[in-house]
Amino acid sequence: MSTLKGDPALTARALAPITSRRRNRLTGSGTTPWLFLIIPLAFLIVLTYIPVGNMFWYSLTSWDGLDPEKEFVGFGNFVQIFTQPEIFQVFFVSLYYLAGAVAQLVLALYFATLLSFKTRFRNLFKGVIFFPYLINGVAIGLVFLYFFRPGGTLDALLAAVGIHDPGQWLGDPSLVNISLAGTSVWRYMGLNFVLFLGAIQSVPAEQYEAADLDGANSWHKFRFIILPSIRRILGLSFILAIAGALSAFEMPYIMTGGANGSETFVIQTVNTAFKFSKVGLASAMAVVLLIIVLVITAVQRRVFPDERGDES
């Protein structure tokens, strides 16, 4: 041990591989990150980009999903989409989900702000609000089917407070979309809530203290400290909410299957592809939805840019 410690030649030899390794790393810096990325990139390309590429190709054919021959029809499918009003009519249903999404964001923000301050049973409420997001969508669908059925939980609850015969929550075509959008709000609000709460809690406590000294009330703190601090996450949630409203699928598909005027654009696309074997037309509908979401995102980012002077 002692000889090893004292001998400069040995020390140098021991260090040699380390320095050479360091040199290697410096010279190979261009390829190493890519080596690490190969697997995730391969998954991304194989499972996302190639299927999307295929979808663009199918959208130009009249493929039925099984036929080995895919007949090229050019933009025929797109012409059909834009000339058949009933295909676009279903976007009207998305308005319900859009209204629901706005309500969802407002509620999530309200609860996040409330629970980021000292409140009694704070952690319990956090759990209660986030919990629905953890439940499987099919389970929620079944629970809410019982909740909304005539004489079900909701009707029993209303009867207890003296409201009888409130109408059919899923059977009445003027109520069904409100009921379904409400279920979606209940399910997804927890996620927005947690995102907002995380962002609010990253605001340094000194800012509130300083605000207190300046005589700010709660509203002022919310308006001038919290809101600017969570601007980015708010913008992101907004884009996700709009995209989610346009492509609403899971809740209505499980609960009504799109019956009784609750058909959304994605349900219609799925039915077109798999019930009526028009994969080509359905792919074109999916492409149209993708373009609409991209356009809305672009507009939203132009109108509400999230880069501000205070950020880097």
Place this chain on the structure above:
Amino acid sequence: MTIRPSLGVAATAAIAALLLSGCAGGAANDDGEPAGTITVLTNRTDLVDTTFKDYAAEFTKKYPGTEVKFEALTDYEGDAKIRLNSRDYGDVLLIPSSNVTKDKYADYFEPMGSTEELSEKYRFTNEGSFDGTAYGVSTFGSAMGYVFNKDVWTKAGITTPPATEEEYLDALEKIKATGSIPYYTNYKDGWPLATIEGNLGTVQGDTVRTQMIEDDAPWTEGNDQYNIDGLLFDTVAAGLSEPDPTTTNWEESKNLLASGEVSSMILGSWAVSQMQDAAEAAGESRDVIGFWPMPWKTDTGFTSVTASDKFLAISKYSKNKATAKAWVDWFTNESGYAASQGAISPVVSDPAPDTLKDFQELGVNYIELAADPVGKEAVINDIANEAEIDLFGNIYRQKLIDVARGAADGDKESVFADLNDRWAAARATVDAK
């Protein structure tokens, strides 16, 4: 009891001789004595560990040295379709008919003989055949009609089956007066609603599919399609179905029928034993469930369309075809599977099941749909898909119910006119292809 097995052996020998004539011998056991292990694919996840185990034991007793293994697939149609792309899909399997068109049968399945010869012994041979050769033998069949709660119908004073749509609707009105929901649509689950299409052929006869692909307006009075959907529309429009169709539940509907809260549903006779089970579980007698033919009586009496459930077939790539064939014969002729399901046996000489007792007393005529003309098997589906009318599904029927109950705009005339327009336009497109 002593006669049955010997008859079975004779039948097996006869069928085997018939089947083996076309086979070339190889290394595999194509035409020897049944021996060794075979794998059988089945959709009955509920029976595979109980009833089917017993069947396998009985089969081994009859053919010592054989062993039958089962593989139960939950999503039978989907999984079997994928496995057909390999050569590994068991020795005996059920034809996944929703995914494999008849013209492909010869690529996957062993021929069982000519349709003509087989039809002397077995029912439903048309459905399992292509171009005069049979590839599948029916597991069991069922007849169309409606299940009803006898207690409620008797209480309402209806003891003979209504012969016309008018009488039928009158009967439902009388039942409504007793406080029971006369008819249950199964709107939410959809597939029981779709089974009413099985009545196709009741009035137009066994070539109805061929007639429909030649017809620009199937939803015209006097046609089966008009009768089927019209009856549904009128029932719902008169308020004779459940008040909120969007929250129906199939499993629950069995209990509702057993208890008399609901008193009828149009289904196949396969449903009768399930309803009887529900009645028994609810502490009622099994006799409370009745099954009557559709109210479209003609000069020749009531008619009921019969159709087969899945078809048993032998894999073309089986290494043990001799045993596979022996299993198919044994399962069809001797297992008693069809009888245990309360269904129509695939064997012509077998007696009618108890579930169809009323049908026998009424002298109901059974019809089987004729085979589609060669090359036209897919036309009816092509037209339906092009028109986006899911004839064998539930989407357009749900819309029809929505109109009938006043939840969507339109009336019976406008709905049927729209369906006819779309059908005619789709026919023109499909013909042009």
